[in-house]
Amino acid sequence: xxxxxxxxxxxxxxxxxxxxxxxxxxAYKNYLKNEETSIEExxxxxxxxxxxxxRSLDYLKKLSTIEARKSLGGNGNITKLLPHGIILxxxxxxxxxxxxxxxxxxxxxxxxxxxxxN
Numbered sequence: 001x002x003x004x005x006x007x008x009x010x011x012x013x014x015x016x017x018x019x020x021x022x023x024x025x026x027a028y029k030n031y032l033k034n035e036e037t038s039i040e041e042x043x044x045x046x047x048x049x050x051x052x053x054x055r056s057l058d059y060l061k062k063l064s065t066i067e068a069r070k071s072l073g074g075n076g077n078i079t080k081l082l083p084h085g086i087i088l089x090x091x092x093x094x095x096x097x098x099x100x101x102x103x104x105x106x107x108x109x110x111x112x113x114x115x116x117x118n
Contacts, residue, residue: 021101
């Protein structure tokens with residue numbers, strides 16, 4: 001019974017890790033253009049459930065990679081990337097990003113890999 005529980009938890013963590021990494025990269029690209037990233041924009045592009053996005057944002061905030069704020073009548077925005085988030089993306093040592101999010105970063109080819117059907 002414990003083995004099943006551990007496997008299920010690992011699958012959930014890996015999903016949150018990858019979702020979070022993809023959101024961080026997307027927010028990074030917007031941040032370079034001096035734009036905030038709205039949660040609605042993420043939801044529209046990915047078709048993910050809002051709770052899935054919120055779990056990923058919680059993970060990113062706990063890693064001290066982003067600042068986000070809630071908006072009246074909306075779900076909020078990623079307002080800023082913090083130094084740790086920028087370092088994770090731009091650092092030549094890609095291993096830290098891979099350990100944190102479960103995949104390698106490639107900014108040139110990035111687009112969301114997980115859609116609503118997954």
